[in-house]
Amino acid sequence: MDENENSKASGSEDEPLVPDIIDDEFYKQLVNRVPEITKTLRQKDSQSSADNIQKLYICCNRYRINYNLERVKCQDLEEKIDGLNGRLHEAQELNELNQATITELKRVIVWAETCGICFRGLCDLLHNLFRHKSALNDKIECRFINFQETIWRQKDAAHLREQAAQEELTRLKETTEQLQESLKTLSDTRAALRQKRDETKIREKLETEIRDLTKRLQIQRSYTTDLEIANKTMEEKNKGLIKSLDETSGETYQHKKRIDVLTKDLELLQGEELKYREQIATFKQQNEKLTKMKVRQNLQILSLKTNMEHLNTVYNGVCNKLAKITVDYEYALQERDKYKMDLNQKKNLLKVREEEIVKCKHENSKLSKLQDNASRKHTALDKSKKEFEQQNLRLKTQLSTQDKEIEATRRVLQQLERNNYQLTNERDNLKRDLLLQHKCNEESQKAVNEAHYEIRSLKDTQLLQERKYSRLLDEVMQLNAAKAKKSEETQNLFDKIDSLQSEIQIHKSYELELKRTISDIENHCAKLQTQHNTLASDNHALQRNIQALSEEKTKLKTCLENLQNTNESLKAKLKHRDSETSKLQVQIDKMEKERRLLKTELRGAKLSEQHIKEEFLEKIKENDNYAKMQQQDLKTVDRLKRESDALVNEKNFVHSELSKREENCNQLNVKIKNLQKSHDQLQNEVVYYQDEMNLMRTEIKNLITERDVLRKDREVAADLRQEVLQMHRLLNQERIKARAFQEEMLTPMNVHRWRSLKGKDPEKSDLIQQIQSLRKQLLSRNIAALRQNTALRESQTLYDALKEFMSKLPSIKIKEELNRVKAALSRKDRKLKSLMAEINAKRVEEKSKDQEIEGLKINLTKLKQQLLEERKCNERQALMQVQVECLSAPPQLETHLTNNEALKNRTMI
Secondary structure, eight states: OHHHHHHHHHHHHHSOSSOSSOOHHHHHHHHHHHHHHHHHHHHTTOHHHHHHHHHHHHHHHHHHHHHHHHHHHHHHHHHHHHHHHHHHHHHHHHHHHHHHHHHHHHHHHHHHHHHHHHHHHHHHHHHHHHHHHHHHHHHHHHHHHHHHHHHHHHHHHGGGGHHHHHHHHHHHHHHHHHHHHHHHHHHHHHHHHHHHHHHHHHHHHHHHHHHHHHHHHHHHHHHHHHHHHHHHHHHHHHHHHHHHHHHHHHHHHHHHHHHHHHHHHHHHHHHHHHHHHHHHHHHHHHHHHHHHHHHHHHHHHHHHHHHHHHHHHHHHHHHHHHHHHHHHHHHHHHHHHHHHHHHHHTHHHHHHTHHHHHHHHHHHHHHHHHHHHHHHHHHHHHHHHHHHHHHHHHHHHHHHHHHHHHHHHHHHHHHHHHHHHHHHHHHHHHHHHHHHHHHHHHHHHHHHHHHHHHHHHHHHHHHHHHHHOSOHHHHHHHHHHHHHHHHHHHHHHHHHHHHHHHHHHHHHHHHHHHHHHHHHHHHHHHHHHHHHHHHHHHHHHHHHHHHHHHHHHHHHHHHHHHHHHHHHHHHHHHHHHHTTTTGGGHHHHHHHHHHHHHHHHHHHHHHHHHHHHHHHHHHHHHHHHHHHHHHHHHHHHHHHHHHHHHHHHHHHHHHHHHHHHHHHHHHHHHHHHHHHHHHHHHHHHHHHHHHHHHHHHHHHHHHHHHHHHHHHHHHHHHHHHHHHHHHHHHHHHHHHHHHHHHHHHHSOOOHHHHHHHHHHOHHHHHHHHHHHHHHHHHHHHHHHHHHHHHHHHHHHHHHHHHHHHHHHSOOHHHHHHHHHHHHHHHHHHHHHHHHHHHHHHHHHHHHHHHHHHHHHHHHHHHHHHHHHHHHHHHHHHHHHHHHHHHHHHHHHHHHHHHHHHHHHHHHHO
């Protein structure tokens, strides 16, 4: 049977008790097995275990309901997350639209910049052309002036220099040809100018577009002002967040380290849990074996008790019979004395009746033989008593060994109690640490809740800012992937937490089983102590009875020796009295009547002897039965020895396991000390990092003040830039005016001469007028171009300032870090909530266990009282039985005495 059970246990160890995924079918199977298990346990009179199974069934149902509710909540949360993801997709689409508009604006700005560059190139070319034209005009004017001066001189000098004039005319023709060529070039320039007019139209279009762009820029400026206002508000809020983050960063760092330490502890605990599971399996097998051994021992103890009771009853019956025999023997001695007196009185009658005396001698010889047989039987009884004494000594030695074993078990129990006390102290210390951690966690939760409220208030602003960024798509994809991973990790963590809870419950059930086994062992020890006390009292009583019997035996031996001496003396007297028998023949007739009476008395004595023989036969049978019982007792003693050896081996095994457990406890204490040291080191590091954080906070405050000062300087610089631009405009206008005045000074306009020239060279005058108009247009265009350049520079400065401002704004990495911190905080919140729930459940279980322990203690005290009362009642009943048996003996003696007195009276008659 044990081998089959071990094989079953090994098969159950190879196969997992619980599958990795608990299905509804598995749960239904377990639920259907619960009533069968409870029935079997109640049939085995283990109602406490059946009640515990029902409690476990109720707890499982509750946990199942809570699990379903949490699953529904998770589904709701997933739906909410899907809605939020849809919102994020909408925000992504809006961001894409914004990005498209921004790219279009950028393209327009680039095109405007390229157009401006082309416009600048054209302006430079025009400036160069006008410079060349001005130089040519200066040359032409100088030549015309020289020509006019020569003409006036020739008119004044008469026609003497006509030849020189003709030469000069030839030269002038050449110059005119050159001028015609120059006019051709000018016509080409006119065509170019027409093209330029077309370009002016294009420029006007561009100006309109630039105006639109300026309007858009103004809108953007207003938008940037709004953004600056929002950024200021954000900066103020960010300051608060920075403070809260500074406050929470240290705590988060501590929590991270604690979480790392807890993860390491969890790994260690998982390894230890695997070891403990193996130990639990071994302990379960051992407990099953111990329960079987206990049942066997209890049955053997009950059988021994019954045998001892039977032996006690038999021994009491034997004692009573021996008392009866001794009384009968004394009565027979008294009768013999009386017969001797009668024989002395009736010597004369005996001489007459020799034949009858010879017969009486034969009868006396038979009686002597019977006495020898009785003495032999007494010697056999002495031997059997000695054997009983040896057996009692053996039993005493066995009881002493059992006492030693009980003392060893008591010591083991004391050690276990000490270990339990140490474990309770460690549990109290851990509870205190947990309370401190709960306080820290509550404080951190408060800070985290405040941060959550602030973060919720900032979420709207962050959404507005997130719409403006161009890289949200990649981030959202990454976040979705990270969320999926985190959800998987959270599910894995929840599964691990459930497995840990189940393992903790298994450990608790195992602890309860150990406590029950300890209580059963204590009860068994108490029972053994009571049995030992009863056996010791019985042994003392048996020793006293044996001593009394030995004294009675010595007395009987002395009496028998005296009787033998008397018989020898009587034989001698009979030899002497044979001679006197002849004298007593006369008296034979008188004694015949007496002889008849003696015959009747002898018949009564024979009857009594027959009764004595029957009693001796019964005693022989009883002795045979006692011998058989002794053999059975020897067999049972051998079995008990074997079982005691097995128990000793099991005790040694338990001692070895307890030593291993103590070593494990010592190792755990060393680990706890190391963890405390690491905790102290971490606290010191946290203090050091807090000091560094305070220094960083002061540095951040200084940087913030510097930033505010720089912003103010930047605003002042913007005002100064505007003033500088205005001054540049004025300078450019004055420079243009100065150039115009210089050109007018270099080429003075003589109205009278031009009037004269209109009549002579109308084409030249038209060209000069066109040149003047073109100069005016160029001046106006230059002024407009300068204004546009200033506007573009201002827009570039604003663009650069916006770039710097956007670069200073929190980047995507900071957002990712914030999201990571948020996710970490949410994880920690979940973990803290789960840990708080586990701690509360453990507290409730500990309270329930304490209550159960108190109830069990009360029940133990009650049972002890009941056992003491039952012992007292049993002792009283035993005393009453002994008294009743003692009282039942004297009436028999009185009946014998009355019968003997009646016989004596008859003989006297």
